[in-house]
Amino acid sequence: MDILKLVAVGDVYLKVQDHQDPFFNVHSIFKEKDILFGNLETPLVNKGQKSNKAVVLHSDPKNVEYLKNADFDVLNLANNHILDFGEEGFRSTIKVLRENNLKYLGSEYKKPGKVIFLEEKGIKFAFLGYTIGRLKTSKNVYVNKLKEQKILADINLIKDKCDFVIVSLHWGTENVFYPSPSQIKLAHKIIDNGADLILGHHPHVIQGIEEYNNGLIAYSLGNFQFDPKLSQSKFNKSLILSVEFDKNRLVGFDIDPVEINGDIPYLLSGQLKIDFINFISELTEPISKRTITTLWWFGEIGSEYLNSNMHSYMVRIKKYGFLHFLEFILWLCMPFCILCYIGIISRRIR
Template sequence: MDTLKLMAVGDITLQTKNNEHPFKYVMNVFENNDILFGNLETVLSATGKEAKKSVVLKSSPESINYLNEAGFNILNISNNHILDLGLEGFKNTLSLLDENKLEYIGAGFEKSSLNSAVIERNGIKLGFLGYTIGRFKVPEEISISKIKEKKIISDIELIKGKCDFVVVSLHWGTENVFYPSPKQIELAHELIDHGATLILGHHPHVLQGIEKYKNGLIAYSLGNFQFDCKLSQSSTNDSIILCVEFDKNGINDFQIIPVVINEVFAPIQVEGEVKEKISNFIFQISKPFIDEKITNKWWFEEIGEEYLIGNINSYVTRIMKYGIIPLFECMIWFLTPFCIQCYIGILRKNIKSFLYHLNVL
């Protein structure tokens, strides 16, 4: 039976130290695929107005050659950095991708666009859709697909007739935490219930678990792949290449190829103890799905401290750059319901830890 092998990776910036080729150490790994997917977490433009953010991600237009040489076929561009150089940078990026015949999903020049792509290999057609979280304002004349459940389900219905299986790319979740929220899990299940086969998550900058659900597969976060981990304040430089094999009946098999991001921000395939460590880690963070352990209370206990510290650091950077407006935004943020749930989660976790040690003593 004919099969199709999809390789998927997380966040890519195309920026390295000493201008080294960002995929130099994984080119041989990439040879063994039919379709290569990644999340392009940067603008490809030399011009445009910089957004007032703590981290602006931009790369030279020439860096698109790296994507071509590595063999990327399709990229998600619906993310919180696609407007880092404003409308001009956005248009330059999409024009460059079009010129290089690189498929992309999640954003487009037309407001009403589905922002999808269909790729056929070995007689199997995959339909790709992409979406992002974010409250950023989208200019009137372009389209950036936001995560809205009813819209995604509608889009799945529209594309199902054009392909055999639907792949949904979601730029979502909380940065630097190893577990998706209960709401994310619920949404992922809903999308598979309505016809998606594979969900590829990114944005948290760290790996999250992989769940088999019914006839589908959910990779909640593929983490950083080719990235300066210090920019994302990530606690780890571990990553993976997810390999998913399709046949005419759906997903036949999947595996992970562990990699580590080195000091020049390039991923390297690893073997031995490091490979085993990353594989075991994926297993451990995937276990709560099987145990149905990820409740709202549990999740806020796990993510509260990391979320607050990460956002405080981001606000401090913006306050130092731009002054008083980010300071007021920070003060309002401290009082948001999400932050309050984090405070309660941290308190609950500390009380549990205190009682545990008290019993041990």
């Protein structure tokens, strides 16, 4: 029976130096794929109205050639940076991808984001994509929001029309190595309702990979072709996830560790590769053993979340003025921040 290999990577920015192919060092892995997935964490545009954010991303539309050369099959656009250059940037991105016959999911222009069907080796896949974030969209821009009922309803509509359902989720807390209890609960529910594989991204660092109820959950694929400094992260490791399917089931998975130097991913080998795979196992263990509680999680993520968001607010206040200072004061009093304070205190007591 034919085995199909789906290869997935995390955040792709497409900023390059000296016209260097950013994927040159991982082409040997990409060539083994039947389907290649990535999260395109940038609009493809050179002009437009910038968002009032601390970090605003964009990449030259000409850099789409690197996506074509790498032979990406599916790109997720449901993320918190796709509207960094407003509707003009979004429209440009859609236009560039369509002109280059690159399939995308999670966002669409002038109509709701659609499901992507792909068939390889007689096996039919359906891809869905959703994102967290307060995205300000116009009537012409549709971005699939991460809402449980919508996700489950969408899966129910398509699961009988394909062999496997793949769900892309842009979610989680940036620069933390563990999904929250609510993420784990939602991921399990998504698998229980008919999905076979969840591909997570947004935290900019990797998280555990859980085998659950004949499905697979990669809670965060991390950065990939993305300078960690952009996400205020000192963690420069990532992975390439390869998942194998036959006609009837998800057969297994493998990971190829990479190190990001600037914005270029390089494959790890030898002891560095072994150490990284062991690190993934360590991240997965508390998920599999169900030991991630709400209080423990806020203790783990509290300092990182507060520090990174304070930095973001300081940048925005300096750039955009007093209204962002007022928003910062309100943010400090939000329930999520209060739980972070409690978690930090609890961890120090432990």
